[in-house]
Amino acid sequence: MKKLAAGNWKMNGTRAAVAEVQALLAAHPAPACEMLLCPPATLLAEMAGLAAGSALAVGGQDCHANAAGAHTGDISAAMLADAGASHVILGHSERRADHGETDALVLAKARAAIAAGLVAVVCLGETEAQRDAGETLAVIAAQLDGSVPKDATAGQLVIAYEPVWAIGTGRTPTIAQIAEVHSFLRARLSAHIGAEAANTRLLYGGSVKPSNAAEIFAVPHVDGALVGGASLKAVDFGAIVAALAAA
Numbered sequence: 001m002k003k004l005a006a007g008n009w010k011m012n013g014t015r016a017a018v019a020e021v022q023a024l025l026a027a028h029p030a031p032a033c034e035m036l037l038c039p040p041a042t043l044l045a046e047m048a049g050l051a052a053g054s055a056l057a058v059g060g061q062d063c064h065a066n067a068a069g070a071h072t073g074d075i076s077a078a079m080l081a082d083a084g085a086s087h088v089i090l091g092h093s094e095r096r097a098d099h100g101e102t103d104a105l106v107l108a109k110a111r112a113a114i115a116a117g118l119v120a121v122v123c124l125g126e127t128e129a130q131r132d133a134g135e136t137l138a139v140i141a142a143q144l145d146g147s148v149p150k151d152a153t154a155g156q157l158v159i160a161y162e163p164v165w166a167i168g169t170g171r172t173p174t175i176a177q178i179a180e181v182h183s184f185l186r187a188r189l190s191a192h193i194g195a196e197a198a199n200t201r202l203l204y205g206g207s208v209k210p211s212n213a214a215e216i217f218a219v220p221h222v223d224g225a226l227v228g229g230a231s232l233k234a235v236d237f238g239a240i241v242a243a244l245a246a247a
């Protein structure tokens, strides 16, 4: 299994920001891991053009569950693929919170993404209140069972564990907490999709940065990272890529 360093630019970046992509590719032309950047939809085609033939894949940050139709403001999986995307992030906690996305909706989106030939990067994670209440593993199990297609293969699916309280806060779980969740995730995914789970990438996300990447990547069943803020600058994301390639 090749490890995956994924960046989520969220609602950041105008066309000037693609200079960061050029800098990243110049510094890391052939890393020993996969690289993925998910820019705003407005930058997808341009970034995909720059990344063509390189070690960088590009992805969307969301897609609609339907293939086409009267859904103002939405983007279908096929449109992302047409713009050059190979992946799409689904069920990010910001989508779940800001847009009321349920597990059932994330599941429908994941099915649509896979049908369009995209890799579905399905996000899950507990809130701080849920962790404090001792509900972390139960919440993650329910999200996984509810949002991941049962027939997904390792090549069609990536899971990102992102504790909501660690996103954009500078706080990260302890190494023991990450290890507990990731080993639970592997077992739960096996129960859900079978043997494909062994080769499905499990990413950790939430305040990953150059200074903590190496210790997180040493945790068993952490097969990469989904990086928000630190993916915006080539020098920071590149350092995380280098840490993963060395792990």
Ligand code: PGA
Binding pocket: 008, 162, 166, 167, 168, 169, 170, 205, 206, 207, 208, 226, 227, 228, 229, 230
């Ligand atoms: P962060 O975001 O790295 O800025 O904490 C992670 C994410 O939301 O994917």
